[in-house]
Amino acid sequence: MTIRHTFRTAALGAAALSAALLLTACGGTHTDTGSHSAHGATATAASHDAQDVAFAQGMIPHHQQALEMARLAAGRAESARVKDLAARIEKAQAPEIRTMSGWLKSWGEQPPMAGMDHSAHSGMSGMMSGEDMADLEKKKGAAFDSAFLSLMIRHHQGAVEMATTEKDKGRYAPATKLAGAVIQGQSAEIAEMRKLLDSGE
CATH class of the missing domain: 1.20.1260.10 (Ferritin, core subunit, four-helix bundle)
Known part of the structure; x- marks a missing residue:
């Protein structure tokens, strides 16, 4: 029983950690997308004819x-x-x-x-x-x-x-x-x- 309980606790901890990492990764991706969009808007090449x-x-x-x-x-x-x-x-x-x-x-x-x-x-x-x-x-x-x-x-x-x-x-x-x-x-x-x-x- 003790060994089974320990495994269950470890598994729950790993799942929680994975969820936390996933949320952090999503937040980071969203931030990066915003910065790329802003850069694209300002990077306009000067043109001549x-x-x-x-x-x-x-x-x-x-x-x-x-x-x-x-x-x-x-x-x-x-x-x-x-x-x-x-x-x-x-x-x-x-x-x-x-x-x-x-x-x-x-x-x-x-x-x-x-x-x-x-x-x-x-x-x-x-x-x-x-x-x-x-x-x-x-x-x-x-x-x-x-x-x-x-x-x-x-x-x-x-x-x-x-x-x-x-x-x-x-x-x-x-x-x-x-x-x-x-x-x-x-x-x-x-x-x-x-x-x-x-x-x-």
């Missing part, structure tokens, strides 16, 4: 030419306001070139090289030809200021046009956001440059 690639590949050389024009102002412009504007253009657009180049590399695309031949992009909206740039380099003083403002207005208008297309048709959120910033910033600079031209400063 051909328009985003075209925007970055076009805007990089466009910005590079604007920087080239802006850097001419330091030694040639007469107006302090033109020099200030040129410095602001350089400060804004140089980081944007780095940002767009980074996007292209992450997408497996080749960023346009700096120091390109202007004739290769002269058909792009607002871009200066090699002759335009050579003519600007020859000018100094008030003549430079007037030519710089006129050319940069046209250049900015081209950038705004390109950015508007990206904002309307692009898919990559950081690119459409940058396009919006280009539209806002360069539209304001166009208005500023027109006032400078009209005032003759």
